[in-house]
Amino acid sequence: MHIIGVLGSPHSAGPSSTLAREVLRGAQDAGHTVKIYELNQMSVRGCQGCRTCKDQGVDCIVEDDLLPYWAELHSAGGLVVSAPNYASQVCGPMITYMNRHYCLLDRDWKVRIHPGIKLVGVFSQGNQNREQYLPVYRWFLGDFENRDMQLVDTIVHTRADAVTPGSPLMERAYRVGRSL
Numbered sequence: 001m002h003i004i005g006v007l008g009s010p011h012s013a014g015p016s017s018t019l020a021r022e023v024l025r026g027a028q029d030a031g032h033t034v035k036i037y038e039l040n041q042m043s044v045r046g047c048q049g050c051r052t053c054k055d056q057g058v059d060c061i062v063e064d065d066l067l068p069y070w071a072e073l074h075s076a077g078g079l080v081v082s083a084p085n086y087a088s089q090v091c092g093p094m095i096t097y098m099n100r101h102y103c104l105l106d107r108d109w110k111v112r113i114h115p116g117i118k119l120v121g122v123f124s125q126g127n128q129n130r131e132q133y134l135p136v137y138r139w140f141l142g143d144f145e146n147r148d149m150q151l152v153d154t155i156v157h158t159r160a161d162a163v164t165p166g167s168p169l170m171e172r173a174y175r176v177g178r179s180l
C-alpha cells in the first residue's frame, strides 16, 4: 500500500523527523511505497473557511503545495505525522496542516475518505515527562481519527531519548513501520 509521511519540524534531521523517517523505512522494508512531505519546505496556507468543500463535496481547493496531497491521501493506506512540541502544543505548521482536513467532512459531517487509513503520530519534546503533553497529542491525532483513520501508535520522544541506530525509540519506530 501507499504510505504518506508529513513532517512538521523545521529540523529535517531532528528527532521527530528522524523517528518518522524510521517508521517510513520500516514501511518500505515491508514492501510499501512511501512519499514524504516536509511542511517547512512547502507553502501551506491555513483553511480559508470558504466552505467550498462542504458546498461542492470536494477536496480542499486552496492552490498551494498541499494540492497533490489530497488525491494521494485518497489512495493511501497509511499516514505518518510528526512534529515537535512548541509552547506545550503541536507546532503551528502542523496544526495549520491538520486544520485543512476540514475538507474531508461533507456538509452533513459525514467522512469523505475511505475508512481505516493507518495513522502513526510521532512527537518530540524537551520535557522528560513523556506523559506531560499526551492530551495535546491525543487531541491532534483525534482530528484524523474523526476522519475514520485508525491510530496504530503514538511515539513520544523526550530530550532524554537517543535517536541513534539501535536505540529503543528507533527500534520501536522501525517495528511500527514494518507492521503497517
Ligand SMILES: Cc1cc2nc3c(=O)[nH]c(=O)nc-3n(C[C@H](O)[C@H](O)[C@H](O)COP(=O)(O)O)c2cc1C
Residues within 6 Å of the ligand: 009, 010, 011, 014, 015, 016, 017, 083, 084, 085, 086, 087, 088, 089, 124, 125, 126, 127, 128, 159
Ligand atoms: C519555540 C519552541 C518552543 C518549545 N516549547 C516546548 C515546550 O513547551 N515543551 C517542551 O517540552 N519542549 C519545548 N520545546 C523543545 C522542543 O519540543 C524540542 O527541542 C524537540 O526535541 C524539537 O524536536 P525537532 O528537532 O524534531 O523539531 C520548544 C522548542 C522551541 C524551538
